[in-house]
Each structure stands twice: as C-alpha cells, then as structure tokens.
Amino acid sequence: MDIELRAFAGPRGWPATGCVCASCNRLRLAGIRHEPASVVIDGVPLEDCARVRVPGGHDVTGAGGGRALVASGPGAAPEPAAGVEYDAVLLDLAGSPEHLGRLRHVGAATPKTEVMAVHVDHRISSPAELERRMAFWERPQGGPSRTLLLGGTRSGKSAEAELRLAACPDVTYVATGLARDDDPEWNARIAAHRGRRPAWWRTVETTDLPGALAAATGAVLVDGIGTWLTAAIDEAGAWDDPSRVRPRLEEVVAAWRGTRARVVAVSDEVGLSLVPATPSGRAFRDLLGHLNQRLAAESEEAALVVAGRVMDLP
Template sequence: MTVDDRFRLRESGAVGPVPPGYAVTPTPDGVLVESADGGRLLYARSGPGPLPGGPPAEAPPTGSSVYSSAPEQQVDMVIVDAAQRPEIIGELRRSGVIGVTTAVVAVGGDHRIRSPEEFARRARLWGALVPGDGSVVSCPPAVWPESRPHGPHRTLVTGGARSGKSTEAELRLLAEPRVVYAATGPVAAPDTDPEWAERVAHHRRRRPWWWRTEETTDLALVLRKARGAVLVDCLGTWLTSVMDEAGLWEEEPAGDAEERVEAAVHELLEAWRSTQAYVVAVTNEVGSGVVPPTRSGRIFRDQLGLLNQWVGAESEEVVLAVAGRVVELP
C-alpha cells in the first residue's frame, strides 16, 4: 500500500476519491485505510482528550484494546500529527493498535515546533519516521524509524528553575504505553498551601490520562519494580525529604544524620543502576548562583550537586534544559 496525494482523508471520514481496491473506514482512533493486499494504514485522529468513551475505570492489560471499538487489531502504519498531539502514539501503543512491527510516521512539523531539527529530535524519542515534504511513503516503509529508547535506559534532565526541564522529561515519554509518574514533592494541601496545590494540579492536567501517579519518596522501590517507563520529578525534592527525615536540616543534627542520608543515596543509586525500566529523572542544577547564606542551604547544595554527578555517571543520557532549549551533554 502506498500513500501519496491520490486521495485525502479527514477525521470526519470525508474521502475523495478512493482508489479501486481500497476500503476506508472512520473509526474512534482515526481513519483506517485497507488495501486489497491486506495492508492497514491509520490516519490517527488529532483531537484533544482520550479516545471516545473516556478512559476506563481500570487500565486494561498492556496489549489489549482500550475502549475503541475499531480498529482492534494492529495496523501496519500510523500517520500522526505529532505537533498537535504526539501522545496519541502512546495511547495507540497501549491499546495494541501500534505494535512492534507498526511504522509510525510523524507529520505536522510547523510553527508549533521551532525547527525541523527539533521535530526530528522529538520523533526519534517517540520511535517515529519524519518524511520530507512531497515524499511518497510505502507501507511498510523503505526506511524505518530509528528505535526509541527502551529499558533499561536512564536519562537525567537537569536545569534551573523554569528552564523547561519537566516539560522535556514529559515530552520524552509521551509515546510510551505504560508510564509511572513518581512525584516526590510534598502532598498538595489546598487549604494550607493553595499555590502549591495549583502547581501540582497543573502538572497533573498536562499528563496523558493513562500515566499512573505515585506520590512517594521511596524511589528505590519504584525503580526496582518498574518494567515500563518511569518519570521521576524530581531528585531535588526527594533529597529534601530524605534530609528532613534524617534531621539534617537542624542546626544541631543527630550524630547519624549524615550516615542516614548517605545510606538513602546509595540505595537510590543501586536501584538506578540496576533498574530494568526506561527512566527519565528531573533534577535541579545547583552551584551556578551565590553561596547559600545558611548552613542547611550549603549542605543541600553540596549533597544535590554530588547526587547529580553520581546519577549522571550511571545514565545513558544527561541533558541540560536552558530557556526551554535542550543541550545534550556528552
């Protein structure tokens, strides 16, 4: 089956003209095109929100159909507007429409993404092919997309406040069918801290519906048991909690406070090193500003700086987010 400009398909199901031997069917996932030789191509819908019918009360097993009535079986190729809604790739992988032999084609690189190079970088992370304008893409394609990262794979995203580091971490996992979001910050309390509660709510709203959130500081346990993808946000708030539990913030901490923090860090590093998951962790870049005026501030800066070095040394990738741009660190 070859996709070219002989016909155009819209999400409404409008078709014209359809070549002989082709069947075109509107589905909840988009428009399905089937050729006489059995090839199946899906023009994925780009509308907002989960597939029609809403997310299920309980997530189905990986590989089963989620809640779309058709197509329920794997297709050969999916064309996705990856500038408008790239998370549909993960949604369709979760439902089984996109399988291991499905070619994902990303289109839509325009003013919504700053450059063709940035669009191609994102597509690589999602395991998608980016054809040039006017290209004729065969199904299956003559050139396959570069394989996206799979576990075990560790990526550390560092950056300053409002640098875009959390957005970059989320972007990297949009096409994954199973994601655990490990939130290490304090639990939101709308009555006592409405500003923090709104920050947490904002983060939740922008995540795909099938991502499962775990509010925990036991990152070692999360990493040991995970088999899909894990997003950790962030190591700075995790270290804050560990230091708080050990009493290292106190002016006169207990004699074993530093040893307790060291033990927690070593446990995390061992879990990070041995995890079988595809993990993306966010951390705060420290040491670029003035020396903290307090003892506790200096201890936190030193501890987090060392933690970042140790985690970075055990990672396949380390990237720095600055002003919404990402620099890969060799």
C-alpha cells in the same frame, strides 16, 4: 504495506504563507519549504484508497490488505477500530504525541507498526527538532535505560521529560513532591503537573525512591530528585548534620544503577545560582550537586534544559 510519504506538512505548508513566526522564518531563510501532506499507499494515492471515516481521521485499507490509521489534519486524533493492530499510523505527532502512546496502550499500534508524522507545521520549531523527538518515540519501549534531565526553576525540564515518554504505552509517574495541607501554591503546582499527564499514566506518590526504582518496569518518570532529597533530609533529621542522609543517597544511586526500567528523572541544576545564605541551604546545594553528578555518571543520556531548549551533555 508500502507507504510513500511524499510530503508531510500541514494544510498551509511549512513555512505557512505570510507567517513570520520563528519556525516558519527559520525554514524560509534556509530556502526550505515542505508541502501539505501527500501519501501513497501500495501505489495508490491516499484519497483513492479504500477507507472508512473514523473520529479524527480515516481507517485505510491498502491494495495488499494492510491497515493504516491516518489523522485527518492538525489536532486530529483518529480513533482505532476495536481489535485492530494497524500496520501503520500516520499521526499529528507535532501536536499530539501522546496519541501514539494511547494507541500503543490499547494495542492498536504494536512494535511492528510503522509510525509516521503528518500535518507537521510551526507548532514545532524545526525539522531537526521533529527528528530529535521521533528518535525518542520510535525507540524500544523497555529498559534498562537511564536519562537525567537537569534545569533550573521553570526551565521546561519536566515538560521535556514528559515529551520523551509521551509515546510509551504505559508510564509510571513517580511524584516525590507530596501534597501539603498548609501550602495551596505547592498543591496547585502538583495539580498542574497532573493535568498535563495522559489519563492512562499511573501515578505513584512516594519518598521511597529506591523502592520505586527497584520495583519499576516499563517506562518511569521521576519528578524530581530535588524534592526527594528535601524529604530524605527531613526524614533523616539531617539539616544540621548532612552525613545522616548520605546512606539514603547511596541507596538511590544503587537503585538507579540497577534498574531494569526505562527511566527519565528530573533534577534541579544548583550550580548556577548564588551561594545560599544559610548553612542548611549550602548543605542542600552540595548534596544535590554531588547526587546529580553520580546519577549522570550512571546514565546513558543526560541533558540540560534552559528556557525550554535542550542541550545534550556528552
């Protein structure tokens, strides 16, 4: 199936006329404009191809017999036909990258399926950011691969982790922060994270992180290392004697090094805040800081997330 994507922007183009948002203005200042999506399939404009309307878009058949699933516009998530493995999918990846994950989950998109982003607009910050994300979504789904994402409170590190794995067909979410009967605010945070995740992701709530990493296959998101360390210190009774928990840290590092999965883990960057006022606080900071260093050393990728922006660490 020969697909020519002549333009890929949303109906208003990018930048949108009259819009003064940072995304549109960034392109405008650079003298760049992307026109509304225009697609040619096997030499025929998309609107002239044989196609069937489906919820959220069209099921298109090219002149050579290939099949493509095409989103109708921004926010649209086209439904695949039952039992069809598409040669190409043209999706609103700026708005709904998890839809690609769902198509892969149900078998409509396979490793052979060509993936293209259409209806791109100012919901994403720049073409470079789209390219960065596409690199995650198009890479092979298996492992081994390890990514450590560091950041402070409300930095956007968890959202970045979810974004990186959004297009995977199956994801195991290892939640190390367990619900607490006496802490409704903490439970509300857990519920908010659950509500963001695609319905087909599997959630495992455990403090046995080494065991979860050893058993993991496919794609795994660990959120997060800091909450796991808190539980490990509690279980070891190590707040007054940090040496008691160090064997657990060695187990985690060994499991991280030996995993066969594609793992993205979230951890707290503790080196930029004030020195904790208590001995236990300082012990936690030191333990997590050293653990972050060791996990980063065993990772193919590491990044720091600040105010929702990502800085790759060499």
